[in-house]
Amino acid sequence: MIASILAGEREQYHELVRPYERSVYKMALSFMKNEADAEDVAQEAFLKAFRKLADFRGQAKFSTWLITITLNEARGRLRRQAIARTESLDESPEEGGHISPALLRDWREVPSAALERQEIRQMLQDAIANLSPLYREVFLLRDVEEFSIEETATALALTAGTVKVRLHRARMMMQKELAPKLKNAGPRRRWFQWS
Incomplete structure (x- = not known):
């Protein structure tokens, strides 16, 4: 082609x-x-x-x-x-100036499940954004884009060993930041029980 x-x-x-x-x-x-x-x-x-x-x-x-x-x-x-x-974590989208239109949701989606999924997605995005660029690049290419070690090394002009070290450190930083938040973000309590 x-x-x-x-x-x-x-x-x-x-x-x-x-x-x-x-x-x-x-x-x-x-x-x-x-x-x-x-x-x-x-x-x-x-x-x-x-x-x-x-x-x-x-x-x-x-x-x-x-x-x-x-x-x-x-x-x-x-x-x-x-x-x-x-990005300020305290600033709401309305205060930030740029507002993107809400995406249309599947009408069958349970609102609480959608909210939990959105909260977890936001936690992940914030944690990735908090990584320094050295670690963010490697993390995104390996764990998000699913590049191989060699492809990541080629894309970033690094050695495979450097990619492995940075990826390990990025994962550790992500774990340190996300573990307490995800533990507290467990399933929401049910307001009713089926009998």
Whole structure:
């Protein structure tokens, strides 16, 4: 497919990158912390990948190469902004300015189960966001995107040993932060019992 794109069939590029759109966006969002910047980073990553497609040598998977471009774009954008973005855990979305519309939910979903799932998802997102970029990158690629050790090492230009050490430390930090919270977030008490 890459050869045909390079030969002039540019319309196939979208088919080439379509399977990776979500992964690229999630990786960008993990760095940029807001949807608009993440979309810009993802779009720029896809454009750079298109421009440099002839440079892809096939030494790594295409997905690894694309994620590497995304990481480099996100890092560069953060450097250019020269600020470290942080989200206040105390600030409600209404106070933060950016409000995304609520997603439509399945009408059969039990509200308490949806609330518990959302609370746990938010705890995980906050814990990942609290990791330093060194550990966050490795954790996201290995445990979220399910890259292999070798693919992660290639994407981050690290040795496999460094990836293993950082992944272990990231998991320990996540466990330390999440264990007490998840213990307290056990199933909600039932207000009634079936007889």
